[in-house]
Every structure is written in C-alpha cells, then in structure tokens.
Amino acid sequence: MTGLSLKSATLKFAALALAAAASFGAAAQGQKFTVQMKWVPQAQFAGYYVAAAKGYYKAEGLDVTIKPGGPDVSPVQVLAGNQADAIVNWMPDALAAREAGVPLVNVAQIFNRSGLMLTCKKASGVSKPADFKGKTLGVWFGGNEYPFLNWMSKLGLKPDTDIKILKQGFNVDPLLQNQAACISTMIYNEYWQVVDAGVKESDLVTFFYEDQGVASLEDGLYVLESKLKDPAFVERSAKFVRATLKGWNDAVKDPAGAAKIVVAADPSGSAKEAVQKRQMENVAKLITTAGTAKMGYLEPAAYERTVKVLLAAGSSPVIKKDPGKAAYSHVVWEAATKK
Numbered sequence: 001m002t003g004l005s006l007k008s009a010t011l012k013f014a015a016l017a018l019a020a021a022a023s024f025g026a027a028a029q030g031q032k033f034t035v036q037m038k039w040v041p042q043a044q045f046a047g048y049y050v051a052a053a054k055g056y057y058k059a060e061g062l063d064v065t066i067k068p069g070g071p072d073v074s075p076v077q078v079l080a081g082n083q084a085d086a087i088v089n090w091m092p093d094a095l096a097a098r099e100a101g102v103p104l105v106n107v108a109q110i111f112n113r114s115g116l117m118l119t120c121k122k123a124s125g126v127s128k129p130a131d132f133k134g135k136t137l138g139v140w141f142g143g144n145e146y147p148f149l150n151w152m153s154k155l156g157l158k159p160d161t162d163i164k165i166l167k168q169g170f171n172v173d174p175l176l177q178n179q180a181a182c183i184s185t186m187i188y189n190e191y192w193q194v195v196d197a198g199v200k201e202s203d204l205v206t207f208f209y210e211d212q213g214v215a216s217l218e219d220g221l222y223v224l225e226s227k228l229k230d231p232a233f234v235e236r237s238a239k240f241v242r243a244t245l246k247g248w249n250d251a252v253k254d255p256a257g258a259a260k261i262v263v264a265a266d267p268s269g270s271a272k273e274a275v276q277k278r279q280m281e282n283v284a285k286l287i288t289t290a291g292t293a294k295m296g297y298l299e300p301a302a303y304e305r306t307v308k309v310l311l312a313a314g315s316s317p318v319i320k321k322d323p324g325k326a327a328y329s330h331v332v333w334e335a336a337t338k339k
Contacts, residue, residue, distance in 0.1 A: 030058060030062045031063065032062075032063045032064075032065070033057075033062050033086075033236055033237075033239075033240050034064070034083070034085050035048065035065070035067065035086045035087065035088065035221075036067045036069065036073070036078045036079065036083070036084040036086070036087040036088065037066065037067060037068050038075055038088045038090070039068075039069045039070065039170075040068050040069060040268070041068050041266040041267075041271060042189070042266075042271060042279060043255075043259060043262050043276045044188060044189070044219065044279065044283055045066075045088065045219075045262075046258040046259075046262050046280050047110065047244055047247040047249075047250075047251050048088075048247060049247070049265045050247035050248070050251045050257075050258050051064075051247025052064055052247075052265075053261045053264070053265075054246075054250065057239075057240070057243045059243065060240070060242060062236070062239055062243065066265075067083075071142075071170060074142070075087035075089050076094070076102055079104070079222065079223070080102045085223065085227070085233075085240075086221050087104075087221070087223075088110075088220070089104070089219075089220065090217070090220075091217040092216050092306070092310055092318055093146065094220070094222050094327075095307070095310060096146065096318050098323055099321070099323065103224060103226070104224065104225070105223055105224070105327060105328060106220045106221070106222055106298055106328040107221050107237060107328075107331070107333060108220060108221040108241050108245075108296040108332065108333050109217060109221075109296060109297065109302070110219050110220060110221065110244075110248060110287060111219040111220070111286045112217075112288055112289055113215075113288060114147075114208070114209050114215035114217070114218055115186045115188055115218065115282070115283070115285075116147060116185075116208075117184075117185055117186075117191070118148075118184060118185070119182060119183055119185040119191055119194060119204055119205075120175075120181055120205050121175060121178075121199070121203060121204060121205075124178075124181035126181050126182060129212065130155075132152075132157060132162075132163055132181075132182070133157060134162070135163060135164070135181040135182065136164040136179065137164070137166065137180060138168035138174045138175065138179075138180040138183030138184055139165050140170065140184045141167055144184070146216070146310065146318040147209055147214060148184065149318070150214050150216075150309050150310060150318065151212060151214040153312065154214060154312070166179065166180045168183055168184055172185070172193045172197065175194060176197050176199070185206075187208075187282050187286075188283045191206070192278060192279070192282075196275075214309055215309075216306040216309050216310065217298075217306045218286070220298065225326070228332075234331055234332055234335060238332050238333075238335035239336070241296060241332055241333060241336035242336040245295055245336070249290055251280060251284075252280075252291070255280035259277040259279075296333055296336070298328050298333070303328055307319070307323070
C-alpha cells in the first residue's frame with residue numbers, strides 16, 4: 001500500500017470513527033423532542049415539567065425542550081413553522097387552524113373537563129345568563145374567544161347589539177375596576193386572582209362553560225398530520241406521551257411537589273409555590289382520568305360534542321364543516337400505553 005493510499009485509508013477510518021462517536025453521542029444525549037406550551041410556566045402544564053424534572057423523558061431516551069408560551073406566542077404558528085414537534089392547545093383553536101390550512105391532529109387529550117368560566121360581580125346585576133344582555137363582558141381572544149361566541153349564539157345574544165365585548169388582556173383588571181360586569185377566568189388561575197385581590201367569593205357569581213352545555217375540550221397535544229406518516233416520529237411521540245402521562249399522574253397525586261417543580265421552571269421568578277399548589281389542585285379536577293388506563297385518551301364522543309358546539313355558532317361558526325375523524329388520531333396514544 002502506498003503512503004498516499006495509506007493516508008487516505010487512515011483519514012477514511014478516522015472519519016468513520018468520528019461519525020460513529022457523533023452517533024453514539026446523539027444517542028446518549030437522547031432523541032430531541034420539542035413541545036410548545038400555550039402559556040407561561042404554571043401548574044396548568046405541571047405534568048410536562050414534572051416529567052422533565054423527574055427524568056421520565058430521559059428514561060425514554062428523549063432530550064425534551066419545553067418552550068414556554070406567552071401573549072405573543074401562537075402555538076399553531078410555532079408548529080406550522082416546524083419549531084416544535086408538538087404543541088399544547090385548545091381544540092377550538094386547533095380545529096379553526098386546521099380548517100384554515102394548518103392540518104393539526106390531536107394525539108392525546110390531557111384535560112377531559114373544561115376549566116373555563118365567566119366570573120361576574122353580583123353587584124353588576126348578573127345572576128343568570130339572561131342578565132348578560134346589555135352588559136359588558138370581558139373575553140380572551142387569540143383563539144380563546146370561540147367557546148364564548150358559541151355560548152352567546154346559543155343564548156341569542158348578538159355582540160355589539162345585545163352585549164358589548166371587551167377584548168380582555170390576560171388579567172382580571174376589568175372586573176376589579178368595574179369596566180366589565182363579567183370576565184373570562186379559568187378555575188385554576190384568574191378566578192383566584194380576583195379573590196386574592198380582595199373580592200369575596202360570596203360577592204361573585206360564576207358560570208362554568210361545562211355547566212352551560214357549551215364546553216369544548218381544552219389542553220390537548222397536537223402534531224402536524226404529515227408527521228404521523230413517519231413511523232419514527234410516531235415512536236418518538238409515543239415515548240413523549242408515555243413519560244408525560246407519568247408526569248401528570250405524579251402532579252395530580254402531589255400538588256405541592258408539582259408546585260415546587262413549576263416554580264423552579266419559571267425563569268421570571270414570578271411563580272409562587274402557594275399559588276401554584278392551589279392551581280394544581282384545581283387543574284387536577286379537570287383530569288378525571290388521572291391514574292386510570294384512559295388518561296390522555298381522546299374520547300370520540302367528547303370530540304364530536306366539541307365539533308357540534310363549534311359548528312353551532314349562528315352566523316359566525318368557528319368551523320364551517322365537520323373535520324370528521326381526520327382531526328384526531330389514537331395511534332400515538334395506543335403506542336404510548338400498550339403493555
């Protein structure tokens with residue numbers, strides 16, 4: 001063998017060794033998986049943070065990045081831009097996005113009850129839904145307005161005619177400052193902000209969307225439809241869901257422990273343990289399947305009920321046609337929960 005060919009062979013061998021080392025390093029580090037949250041770090045997403053903190057993702061061979069959300073973050077846009085493998089989103093927004101051309105598919109449904117409600121001051125004269133007429137109501141937009149619009153249509157109340165809609169920020173100021181008779185709140189978050197601000201619970205009246213028959217599914221996991229054609233992606237997603245369900249089970253069982261983990265995950269330092277523990281205790285009420293074999297399973301009947309609500313929005317339906325079974329898939333959940 002000539003010096004040149006020997007040198008060439010040596011270089012080739014070295015290149016192969018480096019490639020093998022890089023491959024081993026990647027395997028050791030775990031398969032990368034990125035999930036985009038719907039909002040900032042809080043107990044609403046405790047299961048993901050608990051799974052990460054306790055090493056459940058690592059045990060599945062995953063290197064998971066949890067991206068926090070915020071008022072300027074659209075999970076749908078993040079997913080459409082391939083900046084995440086999965087997102088946490090509410091079904092109304094996901095189905096609206098699908099109809100608009102971003103083919104989202106639900107692969108796991110964590111919350112099986114809705115925590116959304118309108119919270120009103122009794123002093124405003126509201127004691128029943130019929131009292132909304134002529135009142136100013138605070139509503140979240142950015143996809144969160146859909147359940148509200150469905151409800152108003154069911155009540156026969158037209159925005160800007162029968163009611164005034166105040167585009168509400170993600171705070172409770174409009175109620176505290178009497179700018180609105182009612183505001184949008186979640187049972188695990190904003191409702192308690194009102195109470196913490198000094199308003200007595202006895203001075204409030206609440207209307208749960210769940211009780212009004214207009215509830216739609218909230219926090220679920222969504223991926224792009226095209227990705228589900230890749231068996232490797234399905235396998236990786238199944239590992240993520242399996243570890244995530246373990247995280248959620250732990251969070252439901254131990255709200256105090258989950259609160260500590262969430263606070264540690266908040267880079268802003270604004271999250272407080274007592275608040276996050278209370279939030280987790282209320283989030284647990286929305287995951288009635290925790291600790292069962294059905295946790296994370298999207299019930300077809302619940303999906304169909306949500307679709308029916310979204311289609312029945314009078315002259316401004318959230319979606320114009322039923323997406324059918326294409327908008328959800330059990331393939332990832334089944335792979336994640338198989339014995």
